Amino acid sequence: MTMPYYASPEQLMRDRSEYARKGISRGRSVAVLTYADGVLFIAENPSSTLHKVGELYDRIGFAAVGRYSEFESLRVAGVRLADVRGYSYNRRDVTGRVIANAYAQTLGEIFTQQTKPFEVELCVAEVGDRPETDQLYRLTFDGSIVDEPDFVVMGGQAETVTGHLREHFHAALGLSDALEVGVRALSAVSPVTAGATDGGPTRLTGAQLEVAVLDRRRPKRAFRRITGSALRTLLGDDPTPDATADAPPTSAHAPSAPEPGTPAGLGDPANPDNAGGPTTTED
Amino acid sequence: MIESSAGRSGFPPAYLDRVGSSFTEFLSTAAPDLLPGRRPVPTMPVGDLAPHGTTIVAVTYSGGVLMGGDRRATMGNLISSRDIEKVYPADSYSVIGIAGAAGIAIEMVKLYQVELEHYEKIEGLTMSLDGKANRLAQMIRGNLGAALQGLAVVPLFAGFDLDAAAGTAPGRIFSYDVTGGNYEERGYAAVGSGSLFAKNSLKKTWRSGLPADTATRTIVEALYDAADDDSATGGPDPVRRLYPIVYRVDAEGAVRLTDAEIAAVADTIVTERAEADRRNVDREA
Numbered sequence: 400m401t402m403p404y405y406a407s408p409e410q411l412m413r414d415r416s417e418y419a420r421k422g423i424s425r426g427r428s429v430a431v432l433t434y435a436d437g438v439l440f441i442a443e444n445p446s447s448t449l450h451k452v453g454e455l456y457d458r459i460g461f462a463a464v465g466r467y468s469e470f471e472s473l474r475v476a477g478v479r480l481a482d483v484r485g486y487s488y489n490r491r492d493v494t495g496r497v498i499a500n501a502y503a504q505t506l507g508e509i510f511t512q513q514t515k516p517f518e519v520e521l522c523v524a525e526v527g528d529r530p531e532t533d534q535l536y537r538l539t540f541d542g543s544i545v546d547e548p549d550f551v552v553m554g555g556q557a558e559t560v561t562g563h564l565r566e567h568f569h570a571a572l573g574l575s576d577a578l579e580v581g582v583r584a585l586s587a588v589s590p591v592t593a594g595a596t597d598g599g600p601t602r603l604t605g606a607q608l609e610v611a612v613l614d615r616r617r618p619k620r621a622f623r624r625i626t627g628s629a630l631r632t633l634l635g636d637d638p639t640p641d642a643t644a645d646a647p648p649t650s651a652h653a654p655s656a657p658e659p660g661t662p663a664g665l666g667d668p669a670n671p672d673n674a675g676g677p678t679t680t681e682d
Numbered sequence: 683m684i685e686s687s688a689g690r691s692g693f694p695p696a697y698l699d700r701v702g703s704s705f706t707e708f709l710s711t712a713a714p715d716l717l718p719g720r721r722p723v724p725t726m727p728v729g730d731l732a733p734h735g736t737t738i739v740a741v742t743y744s745g746g747v748l749m750g751g752d753r754r755a756t757m758g759n760l761i762s763s764r765d766i767e768k769v770y771p772a773d774s775y776s777v778i779g780i781a782g783a784a785g786i787a788i789e790m791v792k793l794y795q796v797e798l799e800h801y802e803k804i805e806g807l808t809m810s811l812d813g814k815a816n817r818l819a820q821m822i823r824g825n826l827g828a829a830l831q832g833l834a835v836v837p838l839f840a841g842f843d844l845d846a847a848a849g850t851a852p853g854r855i856f857s858y859d860v861t862g863g864n865y866e867e868r869g870y871a872a873v874g875s876g877s878l879f880a881k882n883s884l885k886k887t888w889r890s891g892l893p894a895d896t897a898t899r900t901i902v903e904a905l906y907d908a909a910d911d912d913s914a915t916g917g918p919d920p921v922r923r924l925y926p927i928v929y930r931v932d933a934e935g936a937v938r939l940t941d942a943e944i945a946a947v948a949d950t951i952v953t954e955r956a957e958a959d960r961r962n963v964d965r966e967a
Contacts, residue, residue: 454803476697478803479712482705486796487716505692 415516419540422518426464428554428585429522432568433533434577437526437613437621441581443589444609447626452611454622456481458526459495460613464554465519465540473502473521495525499536499544507542516540520553526613526621530571533615556588563587574612575633582608582634605630705800706793706821718789719824729832730758735768735787737876737908737915738779740840740855741888742869743897746932747840747853749777750901752876752909753924754916755784764916769927771936773798776814776841777929781874783833790821790835811843815856815864823862834860838873842931853931870900876908876915883907894930898939901928902947918948 406414427443429451440462442451451470452462455477463470477498485493502521510516521538537545537553550568552560563584572580586592586602595601610630613621625633696712706717714720733755740749755763769779770791778794780787797817801809809817818839825835839856846852855867870888872880883904892900902918905926909917918925925944930937 448806450806453806472698475804476693478800479697479705479708480693482796482800482803483709483713483716486705486709486792487713501692503692505698508692 412511415510416541419510419516419518423465423520423540423553424555426554428552428557428560428588429462429464430550430552430560430564430581430585431462431522431524431535432550432564432572432577432581433530433535433570434574434612435530435571436574437615438524438533438535439574439577439581440524440609440611440613441578441585442609443585443591443603443607445607447609450609452609452624454478454620455498455523456485456493457490457619458613458615458621459493459498460524460526460611460622462522462524462551462553463519466517469517470519470521473505473517473519476505477502477523495523495534495536499523499538502538503542503544505542506538506540510541522551522553524551524613526615528615552584559588560584575635578610578633579635605634605636608634703801703804704817705797706817708800717824718786718793719821721828723827724831724833727832729783732786732833733757733762733766733784734914735766735781735784735874737872737874737880737905737912738768738781738838739872739877739880739884739901739904739908740779740838740867740870741884741892741897741900742851742853742855742890743892743894745853745894746842746930747777747855748894748897748901748928748930749779749838749840750898750905750926750928751779752905752916752926753919754914756914761916764919764922765924767927769929770795771929771938772814772839772841773802773808774935775808775844775931776811776839777931777936778818779838779840779873780835781837781877782835783828786825786828786833787835787837790825790837794818794821808844810845811841811854814841815839815866818856819858819862819864821862822858822860826861829860836860836873838871840931842933842935852933872904872908874915876905876912879911879915880904880908894932898928898930898943899947899951902926902944903951906948906951918945918952920945920949 429442432439438460440452440460442462444451449467451464453474455461459481461474461477480498480501481493484497502523506517517540519540523536525534527533535547535551537547537551549570550564552564564580567580582603589603591603591607592599592601610625612623612625614623615621617623709716735755736752738749738751740747749769751768753765754761755766766784769777772778772795778791780791798809798814818837822835837858841854843852843854855871857865857867857871857873869890870884884900887900887903906917908915925941925948928939928944930939
């Protein structure tokens with residue numbers, strides 16, 4: 400006959416926390432910073448297709464560290480929640496808080512009820528009309544939710560990166576300055592720069608980074624990835640400057656469409672919805 | 683502000699299943715009542731009780747494709763709306779115009795827009811233009827029962843093909859029938875009650891490789907000709923300043939042309955036709 404064994408709830412929770420923390424700390428870090436025109440996501444991620452940063456809705460973005468399969472399924476769930484809500488109510492009724500709450504509840508439930516907790520840490524960021532209304536929610540594996548000002552750092556050596564950012568971060572930095580501050584902070588802990596004292600690289604390059612912004616100036620869908628030459632220029636890696644780096648919003652990235660069924664004449668006739676593109680004529 | 687929540691109302695299980703990237707398919711498991719195709723089909727014809735949208739025209743031009751629609755919706759012999767909009771951007775590189783039962787059509791467009799955006803967010807890629815056209819066909823197919831009771835929805839779909847091979851025209855037009863049949867059109871297409879007259883007009887005015895402004899004129903003129911002969915199609919209305927809605931899709935994306943631009947084109951057409959008519963009367967006198 401097998402002996403029933405007993406573990407106290409404290410012990411169980413402690414073990415699970417330790418397990419999740421260990422899993423997360425193996426990964427590379429992600430920093431989410433507010434800047435003058437919105438929110439900037441910087442992830443150390445050598446893969447250009449397995450993203451750690453993604454779009455949830457018009458003004459809401461997502462960043463995660465930890466086990467890819469777990470946070471990817473959470474990202475998809477967030478996109479679905481946002482789209483179902485926006486479809487059955489209105490696009491304006493989708494807020495970061497709603498999505499962050501759903502994440503918190505799901506993570507909390509998994510943490511307490513399943514043997515293996517999710518080894519993830521998430522950030523849900525929402526960009527508002529003004530810098531004061533930007534929101535950053537940090538969600539941990541046990542379902543805790545924290546509303547953070549200025550910036551959120553997650554992953555491997557988050558404390559070191561946070562310390563670095565506390566020193567150099569200011570509110571309302573420009574995009575390239577904010578990127579510079581963030582990349583420096585991430586580089587400080589990255590294994591890539593481990594050999595810096597022996598003449599190795601001292602800073603992460605564009606190829607090792609995944610960068611995206613939620614730009615409040617963009618109409619409708621604020622999320623935009625910064626890749627390739629635009630990223631190299633912003634980082635100052637590129638000898639030939641490229642003017643597209645900090646260009647104002649263009650229609651090259653999918654904007655969302657106006658609500659069909661809106662009676663004509665209720666909108667602003669001087670500014671018809673042009674699906675994010677430039678208006679063709681000035682009248 | 684820290685709050686630890688271990689509630690029971692997080693994501694329902696369906697949300698966390700990694701089943702696919704289609705919003706419609708997801709809704710069919712998570713919230714089937716939100717889908718237009720799942721409702722009971724009316725048992726008797728109700729076509730005259732619901733507003734119907736009418737004529738939509740699309741043409742290709744040198745840089746892409748243009749789509750325009752008149753502003754009238756009819757309900758039997760009544761005009762139910764003078765300012766309805768029947769052309770919408772489906773995503774940044776495609777547009778959709780609708781003819782048929784307006785309520786169902788607008789719901790379908792809304793679902794279709796979310797479908798494309800949802801795919802794009804989940805996959806991180808934009809769907810191919812042929813994929814988009816095919817998704818739309820599947821939605822129309824689901825509406826066949828209602829279509830037989832007078833609630834048909836017939837869209838016209840056009841887009842800029844980002845994957846077009848060099849040397850081929852990037853602007854492409856797809857038309858549909860009530861059964862969901864999907865046909866790629868060459869050059870120009872029209873749907874709705876005035877489509878016969880609009881196509882006849884385009885047959886004379888449209889040529890391959892027109893510049894954007896001339897192609898815009900062919901659209902406005904085709905809608906004018908349709909309104910001339912079809913009671914369910916509205917012409918330009920200078921009294922209320924209502925003009926056709928025209929979208930242009932090119933390499934830069936989908937853009938709605940301003941009312942001022944369309945008004946200028948419509949006014950030119952009206953002036954030229956009035957002038958031609960006056961000359962005819964003078965000759966007869």
